[in-house]
Amino acid sequence: MCDLISVFCISFILSVIKIPIIIEYCDWFELYDDLDFHRKCHGFGASRLGGVVIFSAFMLSMLLLLNVRDGEVGALLISTSVVFFIGLKDDILGGVLPGEKIQVQLLSAIILVFLGDYKITSMYGLLGVYELSELNAAILSIGIVVFVVNAFNFIDGIDGLAGTIGVIVNVSFGMLFLKLGNTTMAFAAFGMTGAIAGFLRYNFVSGTIFMGDAGSMVIGLVSISSAIKFLTLNDHNLSGATIIDVSPAIVLAILIVPVFDGIRVILLRLSASKSPFAGDRNHMHHKLKFLGFSDVTIVLILACFNVWILILALSLNFLNDVQLIGVLFCICIIFNVWITYAKGKRS
Template identity: 40%
Template sequence: YKGGVQIRSMHGLLGLYELPEMFSLLLTYFTIIVIINSFNLIDGIDGLAGSLGLMATTIFGFYFLKQEMYSYSILSFATAGAVSAFLIFNFQPAKIFMGDTGSMLIGLINAILVVKFINVADGPEAGISIVAAPAIGFAILMIPLLDTLRVFAIRIFNRRSPFSPDRNHVHHLLLDKGLSHRFITLSLVSANFAVIVAVYFGRNLGCTWLILYTMLLFFAGIAGLYFTRSRRPRLFVAKSLKESLPDQPGTKIVPLTKDTILEQKN
């Protein structure tokens, strides 16, 4: 609040502009919490959260440098440099892992940067004004935000805690296709960057339409992964023999041993 990191306007998103002070603060806190958790949740395979964080902080760094906002530029590039060094040892096969502390710190920094970017880029005092800045900021963080939204919705629909673990993340869907951590990471980062470029060049469409198109594109890709996913039987672990089996063809009871687990993995 004191540092000016606050969403004061929706910049035309859903037809809204200036926000009341209290609603502005609540929206800012909510946005920061969501972004922090989205980076934590996307950190499921080697290099993914770090690579997405590197891409985002690099983009923000160059923008703030052009705006001569050197404190935010230094924060962006310092984070990008630290993450770059970390990724050397975090790409598959990973030797070190960032854990919750690392992913949530990257999320916090990107949350601060994107809020500041939205306030500055589409503001009257911007040296380099960018129309539809909220849509571009949303596109920069597209993979973590939309994947978290989708997974939370699935868990709530299934009457589970939104924070309960599962294998519904986008990287899990790609892992089930037999793709490597490295290939998945590079593919998702490349796709995210392509969307950023597309949103930037289509910025005159307005925030609302751009965000809707971004969401439509993401969920269309997810739908494609679901429809082409492997149909092979999966291993279900029951707490007891009295527990009912999933209603799937080919379901059978097997002893839970190392051999049966390896068979399912292969």
């Protein structure tokens, strides 16, 4: 436990120390988050290189405390680096096309799946399917990695939201890995938590720095890596017993905010014959913003919703995966209907 506290503290301190340097650098070169302003809910003139801080703090803590020759660790760090650099290119230069991002995200997912063996090997009875072939497991895992990386990017629209959800997600997985006795993935989860927490120190209230695509995609990649590894480890625990019987539903509960928002906006865009990656203001945080909530209140609403969904899922573990996932999505749909109805009354 002391080692986990150490990795959190190292990442946190590195993040806090580096942010003022990055802010000064952005002021010097006028690297501000003024691109795509019509989709964003913050003001002009803030640094958009917070992802540099999150990535570097996470990477340094991992390099100091973990064995990078381990295939699992090495694949995670290489994969994280790949999405970071395409995000950084977009944050600095702009103009990176969605297709280019998807190609790089696919490469990152392929590295993760084939070099690190981060694979979902079972559908747990969903759609009547249980065990997956090697090929189907790889295809499904790559698709889910790309989706969640983009889902975290989608929710990065107001100060503190992607970071706060990232903290909830990584603390949750870190505690689960502790119970499973997997210190490597627990280190990764708490290392990412520390890096995000240091970033939020400057982002959440003052809004002087934003994580950009580099930060949101790195958080998304580490989060989904933890999710996939947890499913695998929980199913093949050396003790012969799983710590959670409905692990897919619990993973969904942990990732509920980015996953539900991602599914929702993609379906809306497709129904309007638009690209799934075309920017708009249809995200849940945009709808709550339209209702008059402040950024801080929106973050608290969605963070509390995430935690409540997780507690509810743990409380309903007497249900099977299909039933529990159905319950979680029904609650999300009701929540979305309420937001849409309230928004319609104000229009």
